[in-house]
Amino acid sequence: MRLQHDSLAFQMLGAAAAVRGVNEGTALPQAIEDVATHLRLDRVRDAATRGAVQDLAYRTVRQFGTTRALVTELVTRPPGALVDSLLAVALALLLEGEEGDGSKVGRGGYSDFTVVDQAVSAAASEPKTAHARGLVNAVLRRFLRERQPLMQAVNQDEEARYNLPSWWLAQLRKAYPDQWTTLADSVNARPPMTLRVNTRRTSVPQYLTELANAGMAGTAVGDQAVRLVRAFPVSQVPGFAEGDVSVQDAGAQLAAPLCELSDGMRVLDACAAPGGKTGHLLELADIDVTAVESDAQRAARIHDNLARLGQRANVIVGDASRPQDWWDGQPFDRILADVPCSASGIVRRHPDIRWLRRETDIARLVNEQRRIVSQLWPLLKPGGILVYVTCSIFPTEGEEQALWFGAQLPDAIRLQAPGQLLPGTKAPETASLPTGSPLGLPTDHDGFYYARFQKRA
Ligand SMILES: C[S@@+](CC[C@H](N)C(=O)[O-])C[C@H]1O[C@@H](n2cnc3c(N)ncnc32)[C@H](O)[C@@H]1O
CATH class of the missing domain: 3.40.50.150 (Vaccinia Virus protein VP39)
Incomplete structure (x- = not known):
């Protein structure tokens, strides 16, 4: 079965391949690049698909501790690396949705039903995963049915609870005994897009006006740092190509x-x-x-x-x-x-x-x-x-x-x-x-x- 590039199933399968890459030790940007090359995602025509694959892969990796623990809990016999990763992608999407009766739309904009249905289609479309389509269906449905007790069980494990390896948590706990939970909780926050204003060419107040004229909102967060209220591709950021600003964290x-x-x-x-x-x-x-x-x-x-x-x-x-x-x-x-x-x-x-x-x-x-x-x-x-x-x-x-x-x-x-x-x-x-x-x-x-x-x- 061939999947449409704009289907969630295709994008989930792409994300699963990238996530498998990270599981095998490849850095995520490289793993996404490898998948894009493999799937022949031409940069211009398929930019939206590539963006969607990247978005799903990032969401999944952010929640790797939880999704890995859930897969371990829900699957008795390892179904293979790609199925494992596909389950992780689907679970990450379901986790972002509200707990509920299956009809609520999660943060990915998809209903629980769509996520399960598309994950099964993704599994069925690929020779390496087709054998596991029933398993994917059963695991995801069970997660939706038993979400609360399952989450209670996996959250006993710190790695699943904080989405950080336990050795990492031990370092945080030792270094910051009073703050470590806040620090651990902060790792999955959406990072701001911050620009550095090139004071050879413009100034922070002048650039804030330029941003406002372009319909973008920003605030000064450092001497030369401007945080955009919403992230944009650099090609849309005023003055980026001309060198008025660079993307750089305020720290x-x-x-x-x-x-x-x-x-x-x-x-x-x-x-x-x-x-x-x-x-x-x-x-x-x-x-x-x-x-x-x-x-x-x-x-x-x-x-x-x-x-x-x-x-x-x-x-x-x-x-x-x-x-x-x-x-x-x-x-x-x-x-x-x-x-x-x-x-x-x-x-x-x-x-x-x-x-x-x-x-x-x-x-x-x-x-x-x-x-x-x-x-x-x-x-x-x-x-x-x-x-x-x-x-x-x-x-x-x-x-x-x-x-x-x-x-x-x-x-x-x-x-x-x-x-x-x-x-x-x-x-x-x-x-x-x-x-x-x-x-x-x-x-x-x-x-x-x-x-x-x-x-x-
Ligand atoms: C923290 S990043 C640097 C970021 C950079 N200063 C910037 O602001 O864009 C560290 C860099 O050091 C490089 N690196 C690692 N070991 C190095 C070495 N022994 N000599 C020179 N560069 C090294 C890495 O490849 C990486 O690009």
Whole structure:
């Protein structure tokens, strides 16, 4: 049976294939790309189908803890990886709907009946899953009949309740004994779409007027940060193509100002791709930027980003922890070390990360962060400043690292910095900015950690 591309069944099957990819260790954007290629979803003609597949896959991955627990509860013999994922997609949709008699329309805009019917059609349409069409029907119907006791049973398990791996929850509980449930609950919040206004070309008040003229609403959430009330594709965002604005979380927008730049400085942006912060550095002052990135494919995106902003940097594909391979021997006034990390502060934007990371990754990342910063430190001029950034909320990658750097880096003076920013809509309570700083703290941002060190002159 061939399915229409605009049918929910086709889109559920596409999403199930992407979700299976994540289960097998592929990052969600790549898994969606693989599915789109496989299904020959031509980008223009099938943009809506691709968008729907992506939306379903993201919704499912956000609720992976719950849907996996439900499948385990409802299925006695494993039905195969694709059926498993199809059930997860259908259950995620049903979970978003209100509990009820089967006729209520859930948040996906589909009635319970439609979701079950389309999941069965999806299973029937594909040779790998056709054998399980009866099972899909029975499992989903049972879920609807016994929803309340089933949810009570699976919610006994923390991983199902919070949609976070138990080792991750243990890290949160240890680091934030009073706040961990709020933090855990926040991971599935819809992230805001935030823009960085390019102050070389416009200003926040001017840009807010431009937005209003285009019929879009926005609010200022940081010195250069504007949050759109509703997300739009960048192609519809006024001034995006011209470089008036870039998409960047308000918390990430603190990195470049914390470098305290002035014209003529030599700046190293280590771990630079896709170049969000590189562009910001170049917007703030007339500086000479070297951007180092180890992943060649990602490094290419730095050029694309800078071209849109009309900026240039010396982009090097290299390992930041091996400057002997790429450094020309000229010291830097500033180093921005936006090191690889767990990404535990940006889970609401990247819901797959929590399922792809392993607990053992954290110790490996901590070592890598230490190696990178220790190797970059000698490249800094006396009097120069290094800004350490992670998009993590685990103290092992944040404050504990800063203490280690303070003790290990020769001639390092710790400067004031925001420290830990927890994801949320309020201005951070614990964070503070350098005394006399003209910077304001953002009010709606992802989780970041910032520390700064100056080399004794
Ligand atoms: C947090 S992201 C950087 C985001 C970027 N600064 C921005 O604002 O757009 C970390 C980047 O570091 C890169 N990376 C990881 N290990 C590296 C290393 N040893 N040397 C250089 N780059 C590295 C990753 O490929 C990734 O692109």
